[in-house]
Amino acid sequence: MSDSLYQEIILDHYKNPHGRGLREPFDAEAHHVNPTCGDEITVRVATDGATLNDLSYDGQGCSISQASASVLYELLNGRRIEDAFAVEKSFVELMQSKGAIEPDEAVLGDGIAFVGVAKYPARIKCALLSWMAFKDALSRAVATTEGGSPS
Amino acid sequence: MSDSLYQEIILDHYKNPHGRGLREPFDAEAHHVNPTCGDEITVRVATDGATLNDLSYDGQGCSISQASASVLYELLNGRRIEDAFAVEKSFVELMQSKGAIEPDEAVLGDGIAFVGVAKYPARIKCALLSWMAFKDALSRAVATTEGGSPS
Amino acid sequence: MAREVTSPLDVDRVRKDFPILQRRLAGDHPLVYLDSANTSQKPQPVLDTLTEHYTRHNANVARAVHQLGEEATAAYEGARDTIATFIGAPSRDEVIFAKNASEALNLVANTLASGLADDPRYRLGPGDDIVITEMEHHSNIVPWQLAAQRTGARLRWFGITDEGRLDLAQLDELITPRTKVVSLVHQSNILGTLNDVALIAARAHEVGALVLVDGAQSVPHMPIDVRELGVDLLAFTGHKMCGPTGIGVLWGRSEVLDALPPFLGGGEMIETVAMEGSTFAAAPHKFEAGTPPIAQAVGLGAAADYLSGLGMAHVNAHVESITAYALNMLADVDGVTIIGPDSPVDRGGTISFTLDGIHPHDVGQVLDEHGVAVRVGHHCARPVCVRYGIPATTRASFYVYTTTDDIDALADGLERVKRFFG
Amino acid sequence: MAREVTSPLDVDRVRKDFPILQRRLAGDHPLVYLDSANTSQKPQPVLDTLTEHYTRHNANVARAVHQLGEEATAAYEGARDTIATFIGAPSRDEVIFAKNASEALNLVANTLASGLADDPRYRLGPGDDIVITEMEHHSNIVPWQLAAQRTGARLRWFGITDEGRLDLAQLDELITPRTKVVSLVHQSNILGTLNDVALIAARAHEVGALVLVDGAQSVPHMPIDVRELGVDLLAFTGHKMCGPTGIGVLWGRSEVLDALPPFLGGGEMIETVAMEGSTFAAAPHKFEAGTPPIAQAVGLGAAADYLSGLGMAHVNAHVESITAYALNMLADVDGVTIIGPDSPVDRGGTISFTLDGIHPHDVGQVLDEHGVAVRVGHHCARPVCVRYGIPATTRASFYVYTTTDDIDALADGLERVKRFFG
């Protein structure tokens, strides 16, 4: 059952989240809320402007939003900034595809398990919650380091 | 055709209205408008407090509103005030009866021809226009004469 | 597992009136619809009325002298009579058709906030209090926040006890001579709580405040007589009482409706219009700008007739018995915590709960995969979730067609949910 | 008597889609429906869509994770896509569902008048001008009168020429840098006049004013592309374009919708609600408080599909040819005076007229007794009647199902009216 939505990979990340917990130091933090269901996430990023040195998060929510934060960490932590943004873009595209895109495992890793979620309009926001917060935080961190005044 | 609404009597009053035209002297005047169709009527009454010495009117509107003003004049001009109010009450009752009342010719005279109009909700206001203006004018005239300061 | 319920309704026969209940969902699951507090399903007589209206009597109302126009007007105004009778309104002119309960609630908040009323009792301003409760639907919170923002009036509210009841300990401190309007929900759409409206209305009237009741959840479920309720205004919505979407009702005492200034401007609400200024019709037309939801009002009339045919006392008794059964069943499911009154006293057929460690979204999704439709989220009553420190709840809600089998399917489903995420 | 008309529509086939056209009236007269500017009749595909929605997909939208909820949401949001395409909106998020055109017009007037916008361009106040025209429907007059009253802004208007055209001689004197908003009708519902919206919009935009167009009569009748119209906001109503009652649309440019503050408060229009204050969703949801007219929006989508299936250019050409025919026929009836443009240029399929010495109420009533349904009165545009010094008009209006036989029946009927009152 639940074939299309609750992939085994998603349940694994939900039950055993990777990289969870807020860590110091960090250069920017974003807190996002999904008002329809009350899911919340805080994402922190630490970067020198070139590499994502740490990505930490904490929050509460459904299996989809929690698993997607775990996948976010696993995929992007330690990556180069451009790569991180590129993966983020491709995950968002996947989620907005209504299931019409064939996801690329080389780019998205475990993220491909979310292809089924894209068919459930009510759950897409859950999957995107941590990714949106991440994008927010990273953009601000990059703007700050570029502005020449790292925190 | 038009049996129930356009009685011969109504058409006669419409084509040959009785007592039409505003006259002096008068003790009170009322101007009423039916906003849905633009029909207008002005009614004047002259009274010594006991008798309706003159009832004059002018206006524009459909056959129903014009004929009903003519009938109003014919029925009430020169009558005692109490009688005038009684007839007015009984005409209003007839119009609100949805055609369920058997009108009393002894009281309503040619007014009984309007029984059919009571079945056309959109036209009841037309039939009542002059009667409402009359009631307004007469009530004010009576109040003034009772108040002891006739105009 | 089986517990006995006695209901005055012949539920099997009632269910035959609702074509959607025959629907098979994905995986060929039958539909177990436990989301009636969100919107109710529609019986065949209501659907037939809509079709008959559009195929035989469709025309605009009030402004036509032709036969279709007269028929449409008679049907529309006839629905007003039906609704007046349904809620015991002293006069049909006290029944205003709106598009939903939210519009009806906004109508009151906006006209009080507009400052256009002649009588100062109907004008909100600095120094005035608006009193609501923490268990309101957003539709009875946001309009008052906007009204307070516009006028400088202050918004205050009753809190909620741990048991899911209004905390009335401060009744006299909250409702004071500063209070101009008290607006509260009759039956909470998240907790199920039935509030003692008469008690609060009595205090409000003592200090000269207006009382508006949000009956979106109560009017569909119990016999309501506005004279007995003792309030000034009552809002409710058609789609939760077997009626179409797109139609709601505001009832108000004539005196109050006469004192309120117009809400929206347009065709039908006027007496006469000139470019330089306009005068307005009397209630109810004063508040019905533009072509009203004609077919929807007629459909709502048919819905009220359908419910009256079942008997509102029977509807209430049926939902009560299902609720008692459901509370019992849920008490047997490990990990379930009821949010709201957990006994079947002074509550309606809406039960919110949490399931330990599993997010409501996941509960709802897995239930749905077995054909069990519940609602998950904050149910447009987020302050209640905040009050209980939870992000959301799962909510099952019942109506005339709900059976004990539906409740059993829910309980089974919850066990599956736990196994799945366990 | 017979004149040729060429129409791209197969009217006989179109008529089969409208079940009400089979209706026999009192005296066994067939229905000659010449009141489509008041409300149009509904084709079978729209009725089928409504029934299908209620019997298979009925649920509340946006807030459910269950299958019915997802289907209902997909249907409702799908209707938004359909309407966006129908009017050439650059984005689906620019399409707001309201209950009718009147609500859509009030939405704009009220949010501009509320004073809650951040950007002063969207706040009306003393020193600002609102510009409308003398040929507006009451629904585009009264909201602005109320807004002017509330804010101290001044209301100004374009007059009408003897021929029934807008008098644009004072264009630059009426629309000045003081002007904040210009709101005008695209096609007059009483005169039939089609206004040069682009010209007026160009001047308005020169001075930085917003342009709202009332398309209640034009959107049902001609291909509309909001980008070509060059306006900021467009209001129209479902029931005049083969759709259900209870549904209307406001389209607005994203930038404008983003700048306007919320209208009504309640469920669905919020981002997050706390007792202390709330934040709001983005458009279109910001303007859709409460349970929307779900089935009605879905029905309107079906209506737009039906009209697109006929082809809006064909709809327009058909109505134009019937209008030309009718203008000719009426010119032959002694005593008829057309109120509005009497040639078929830049006008729609709505013809108002007077009949010498006979009141429109009497005209309409006698026509009705022969099955010919027209509208009589001021048509919610009383200032136009005042302008021409008449109490009311008789109005015949046409749509996709109107035939030359219908027009002949009207002309015959007018002769009978004259004999009857002669």
Ligand SMILES: Cc1ncc(COP(=O)(O)O)c(C=O)c1O
């Ligand atoms: C030109 C015009 N504007 C506005 C309206 C109002 O539309 P509705 O009554 O659907 O709100 C109408 C029709 O009644 C109209 O013809």
Ligand SMILES: Cc1ncc(COP(=O)(O)O)c(C=O)c1O
């Ligand atoms: C208690 C309560 N009030 C108000 C509303 C708003 O009703 P509607 O969405 O029909 O406007 C609802 C339902 O959504 C409700 O449950």
